[in-house]
Amino acid sequence: MTTAERSARVTTAEARNLPALLQSLHEKDFTGTVRISGSPGGTIHLRGGLIAAVETPGAPTATSALLTSGRIDDETWLAACAAQRDTDRLGGHLVAAGLIGAAELEVVCTAAVFDAAFAMAIGPPGGWTLDDPEPTLVAGAGVEPRRLTEETTRRITRLSGPWGAPGELARVRPVPVPDAGLRRGLSDRHRSVLATVNGRRTARDIAFTLGRGLYAVMLDLTRLEAQEFIRWETGGASESRPSTAPRVLPGGGAPDRPPTRTGPAGSAATAGPLPRRTPGGTAWPGRSPARESPRAGQDPVGEGDALPAETSGGHGDS
């Protein structure tokens, strides 16, 4: 075991939550991977203590954003991957080949880091484990953990509204108001979001469909709803349905099992009953009883906050 590995093990055992862990790893110039369990869970890639990339099933990656939007077509992408097999260096190859500008790639990758962090933060917190570095698309130096935490907190605050916490808004399946598409005064971006709203897609589904960030899509949805282009679906899908399948760490048990070091959220999770289906129950959390009486295991305001500093996180069993 190297000094860095021993150091990381001590760090992860001492950290009280994920922001504290990332800050501590930043101070140790840690290079490696932090795997987060839970729903949606994810992987945080650190290079020299800075967050180079974050991947989660809850939000499109930088690669997905580039390909889905058509910024780089599939064939060109595959050719680039074949020419540069080291994924960490793929970004440099894309720039050198003139497929994208260095600054633009940096924008795409940075946006994906913050968006993935937000997507993980609005889900129930899980545990974490440290691992060796894994190849991933990177551009630029990376993001300081403190900045990532502050921005994630800002985003959660921004999207907390009459509907409750952002995690509840993410489960809503909006429906278009009749003839909304015929109305004037809508930007092309909002019109593209409106075109994907069909009463079945969640914000995450729309984000993946458009290759856009989850937070950006959720912001656009709130603005469309405020202008009465869409309305929140009431009835239909169960409000307890997660938008992504829970991620289980290798060797771990149930994804939402309480962490070894149990925080307030973890304690509550053990006490809660199993979720029940509610036929015909309201899907819009702002009008559901869950707002007044949050489900056990969920924080009513900062629901599932893997990153915000005020939360307790997982455990450190690397």
Add this chain to the structure above:
Amino acid sequence: MTTAVDASLARLLDSPGITGVALVDAVTGLTYGVAGDADEAGDGAECAEFMALIAERLGRAGAEGELESVITTSKRRHQVLLSVGRPAGDPLLLTAGMDRERTNLALATRSLGDRAAEVLA
């Protein structure tokens, strides 16, 4: 540590009177890079919200098309919010603070617009 975005933005400081410039995500408000005085460039989240609010109100009033820029002028300075298109992806904002005494607003704004595409190169 200077990033590619910071380096691109630094070139915009050559224009007379520009005291700070930032590249901001027009939707999320995330600041991707800053050159010069960050306070003069303005808070990214506030600039994006401000721009979105104006665009929304103009849309309600029947305006068509995308909002290109917003210029706010105080006694000593101008602040310019300029929409920057991208080949793909959400739009960006170039936010710039300008010293009013040293700036020809029309020329500076035009120059910023002309060079905005260079920022992503």
